[in-house]
Amino acid sequence: MTVIDANRMHEIETRYPEYFHRSFRQRFGGLMILIATLLYSLYAVWFFDLPKLFAEAHWERVGIYLSQWVSYDVQPEFRIGDDGSIDIRYPRFSPLGDNPHPDWLVNNRDGSITVSISGTSRTVTVSKSETIVTAHGISVPVEVSSGAPKVVGPVPGWMTVYDDNVLADLGFAGDVSISVDRVKIRKRFIGWANFIFDTQSSFFDKSVGEVVSLIVSGPRIKPDQSNLSLAFDDIWNNSEWQHGDVWTKLFQTIVMAFLGTLLGSLAAFPLAFMAARNITPNRLLNQILKRFFDFLRSVDMLIWALFLTRAFGPGPLAGSGAIFLTETGTLGKLYSEGLENIDNKPREGIKSTGAQTVLVHRYGIMPQIVPVIVSQTLYQWESNVRGATIIGAVGAGGIGLKLWEAMRTNANWENVAYMVILILIVVFIFDAASNALRHRLMGTKTH
Amino acid sequence: MTIADTQPHMQSTQEIGTAWERMVARRRFYTILGLVILVVAFVSSVRFADESNAGHFFDRLPHLFDFLSWLIPKDWNDVWRALFDIANVNDKGGEEFNFDKGRVYVWGAFYIPEYFELMIVTINVALISTIIAFIFAVPLSFFAARNLTSSWPLRIVAKRLMEFLRAFPEIVIAGLFSAILSIGPVAAIIAISLHTIGALGKLFYEVAENIDMKPHEGMKAVGANWWERVRFAALPQVLPNFTSYALLRLEINVRASTIIGAVGGGGIGEELKLSISRGFGAKTMALVLLLFVTIVAVDQFSAWLRRRLVGEHAFLLQH
Numbered sequence: 164m165t166v167i168d169a170n171r172m173h174e175i176e177t178r179y180p181e182y183f184h185r186s187f188r189q190r191f192g193g194l195m196i197l198i199a200t201l202l203y204s205l206y207a208v209w210f211f212d213l214p215k216l217f218a219e220a221h222w223e224r225v226g227i228y229l230s231q232w233v234s235y236d237v238q239p240e241f242r243i244g245d246d247g248s249i250d251i252r253y254p255r256f257s258p259l260g261d262n263p264h265p266d267w268l269v270n271n272r273d274g275s276i277t278v279s280i281s282g283t284s285r286t287v288t289v290s291k292s293e294t295i296v297t298a299h300g301i302s303v304p305v306e307v308s309s310g311a312p313k314v315v316g317p318v319p320g321w322m323t324v325y326d327d328n329v330l331a332d333l334g335f336a337g338d339v340s341i342s343v344d345r346v347k348i349r350k351r352f353i354g355w356a357n358f359i360f361d362t363q364s365s366f367f368d369k370s371v372g373e374v375v376s377l378i379v380s381g382p383r384i385k386p387d388q389s390n391l392s393l394a395f396d397d398i399w400n401n402s403e404w405q406h407g408d409v410w411t412k413l414f415q416t417i418v419m420a421f422l423g424t425l426l427g428s429l430a431a432f433p434l435a436f437m438a439a440r441n442i443t444p445n446r447l448l449n450q451i452l453k454r455f456f457d458f459l460r461s462v463d464m465l466i467w468a469l470f471l472t473r474a475f476g477p478g479p480l481a482g483s484g485a486i487f488l489t490e491t492g493t494l495g496k497l498y499s500e501g502l503e504n505i506d507n508k509p510r511e512g513i514k515s516t517g518a519q520t521v522l523v524h525r526y527g528i529m530p531q532i533v534p535v536i537v538s539q540t541l542y543q544w545e546s547n548v549r550g551a552t553i554i555g556a557v558g559a560g561g562i563g564l565k566l567w568e569a570m571r572t573n574a575n576w577e578n579v580a581y582m583v584i585l586i587l588i589v590v591f592i593f594d595a596a597s598n599a600l601r602h603r604l605m606g607t608k609t610h
Numbered sequence: 611m612t613i614a615d616t617q618p619h620m621q622s623t624q625e626i627g628t629a630w631e632r633m634v635a636r637r638r639f640y641t642i643l644g645l646v647i648l649v650v651a652f653v654s655s656v657r658f659a660d661e662s663n664a665g666h667f668f669d670r671l672p673h674l675f676d677f678l679s680w681l682i683p684k685d686w687n688d689v690w691r692a693l694f695d696i697a698n699v700n701d702k703g704g705e706e707f708n709f710d711k712g713r714v715y716v717w718g719a720f721y722i723p724e725y726f727e728l729m730i731v732t733i734n735v736a737l738i739s740t741i742i743a744f745i746f747a748v749p750l751s752f753f754a755a756r757n758l759t760s761s762w763p764l765r766i767v768a769k770r771l772m773e774f775l776r777a778f779p780e781i782v783i784a785g786l787f788s789a790i791l792s793i794g795p796v797a798a799i800i801a802i803s804l805h806t807i808g809a810l811g812k813l814f815y816e817v818a819e820n821i822d823m824k825p826h827e828g829m830k831a832v833g834a835n836w837w838e839r840v841r842f843a844a845l846p847q848v849l850p851n852f853t854s855y856a857l858l859r860l861e862i863n864v865r866a867s868t869i870i871g872a873v874g875g876g877g878i879g880e881e882l883k884l885s886i887s888r889g890f891g892a893k894t895m896a897l898v899l900l901l902f903v904t905i906v907a908v909d910q911f912s913a914w915l916r917r918r919l920v921g922e923h924a925f926l927l928q929h
Contacts, residue, residue, distance in 0.1 A: 193747075200741060203738075206735075213796070218789045220790055220792075221791075330685050350818055358658065406759075411662070414658075416660070418658055419659070422655050436660070457900070457906065461905040462902055464869070465869040465870070465900070466882065473677045473887075474674045475665045475674075476663060478663030479662055479663055480659050480660060480663035480665075481663065482658055549776075553779070553780060556781055557883060560662070560663065567873060570789070579785075583778070587774075590777040
């Protein structure tokens with residue numbers, strides 16, 4: 164920046180003294196607000212006990228959970244029998260189905276089994292006397308013949324030795340837990356397993372071509388149902404992803420927002436006319452209605468939702484009712500403020516022709532207020548689609564509860580990701596649709 | 611849209627008249643079509659909502675007030691006792707009347723009633739998350755404003771980031787962080803802050819795009835860099851509006867922190883949810899009363915402050 168010299172500075176100062184001799188509040192007000200905010204922040208740090216909380220936080224879970232959003236794992240277990248035989252088991256709901264023969268598991272000629280955790284660089288070879296873990300460029304044999312597993316040679320940093328088992332952490336690719344009679348492997352894959360067909364489906368593990376040809380011309384898998392409807396059934400009722408349920412719940416959320424906003428708008432519309440000072444000259448009625456709107460808004464959507472779930476039982480009806488009550492308050496306030504800001508001249512003009520009150524409202528007020536009403540209502544609708552996901556979690560129906568339950572188990576993070584993506588898509592579509600509609604109705608350009 | 615815009619070549623009054631009639635007819639058609647669509651959507655939504663609800667509307671409607679009457683306490687003084695944690699003679703070890711439990715002793719026998727403490731937690735969640743969001747939203751909004759940032763990739767990134775933060779369900783962030791940080795208000799703070807950054811950022815950059823550019827040009831003429839231009843030309847113009855919007859957001863966040871509280875974020879929301887689901891009349895009444903008074907007080911205070919800052923015109927309620 165250009166810097167001016169002292170003479171010039173002095174000259175300016177004499178010309179505009181009011182800018183150089185300002186009151187205490189003008190000079191230090193901002194600084195004091197800043198200091199107050201800082202002090203408050205310090206108080207908040209103490210109040211919520213942040214240092215302790217952050218020290219005790221399980222930060223390692225961030226990575227684990229986030230990686231679970233986009234991946235799944237398979238957990239084969241190798242049981243080593245007394246006679247030296249190796250028995251492979253998969254958990255009951257393994258994503259590989261009932262009859263897994265994965266190509267990353269190789270039976271060697273000498274009876275041992277090699278599992279590739281990540282290509283050829285990270286492998287586990289299980290035999291009856293030892294398990295060899297290869298990772299980070301070295302191979303570490305673990306003896307399992309005696310009472311406890313024993314690491315042969317130095318123990319690398321990624322391996323932890325416990326009393327009766329040895330744990331090898333192979334990063335994102337998975338981990339291995341070795342004990343004397345069994346080796347448990349967790350192998351992680353990127354992607355969402357069984358997203359379309361679950362392991363119970365007859366279409367499971369078939370390629371796209373096979374599925375299409377089965378649907379188009381294949382023999383009926385179930386004699387009493389066409390393959391197309393069977394395929395649809397299998398997708399819709401996928402037990403892992405619950406597409407049908409998720410989509411229904413998502414639709415419930417949208418319906419809740421739609422019904423609540425529409426009903427709220429219908430209720431708020433006549434009330435707003437009565438609440439507007441300039442249209443209804445009765446001050447008492449104005450005040451009563453305005454406080455009523457405030458009451459509806461202040462006794463929050465959450466409380467209405469809790470009340471209505473007790474009355475109607477959990478479901479979208481309770482949610483719609485809660486949004487309806489809150490929206491009557493919000494939209495009533497917005498509409499009445501809009502009405503108070505209209506130009507009174509058209510009304511007077513129409514009144515002067517001797518028209519009835521209804522006609523005065525119709526032709527004197529409506530043309531001015533309709534764009535405001537439509538625009539505000541669309542705004543609210545859009546924001547209610549977002550809000551409805553939360554009240555869903557307290558039992559008001561919709562996707563919120565499903566989302567909350569999926570998170571609470573701490574295991575279904577991929578389902579959380581799926582629902583989040585669906586919600587984001589819906590919100591963005593509504594955002595765009597309401598923007599487009601609003602600009603079309605108001606005739607303004609998008610920004 | 612007027613007729614002259616669409617058909618500028620028209621001359622005779624008769625032509626204009628018929629064109630006008632055609633336009634009115636078309637408009638009427640679209641209005642009716644829109645209304646029909648709306649009615650159909652409405653009726654089918656009502657049926658859908660009714661069918662997928664646990665209890666049906668007309669079956670349950672007569673019972674709506676049963677429930678409310680159940681919540682009305684037998685002794686209205688219990689509401690005050692519950693609110694101020696005064697011991698109750700009805701207390702027989704159950705949870706419904708154990709009003710004096712949960713007092714927070716500050717100094718000797720002086721205590722803060724439990725619900726006030728929870729309310730303070732909720733307000734603190736709202737306040738601190740508004741402050742955090744304000745700190746992040748201000749620079750983001752300057753990066754997103756067309757007139758202040760000339761690099762379009764930066765602008766697009768800032769805008770998309772804010773949109774994403776706005777749209778991402780708060781409840782998921784709260785759930786994720788309560789798994790990491792243990793259940794409590796901090797997860798709620800993070801969730802509300804992130805959402806508020808997006809919401810405030812949008813309002814802020816719209817304000818920033820409408821500033822008077824003359825001071826900015828003046829600063830540019832004396833060779834000020836980007837930071838100095840924003841600090842001395844833009845910030846003083848937008849700060850009152852920014853503060854006003856932040857206060858507006860504070861009101862919304864008090865409600866948001868109550869809701870997040872109900873799904874495990876601590877504070878008064880959680881207590882309210884428990885109280886309602888167990889049917890504790892006096893406790894629920896006390897909580898609703900406290901919440902109502904607090905929200906009205908916060909609304910009034912912030913309205914008063916906003917009126918002093920920017921005058922009447924910034925009173926649009928936006929989420």
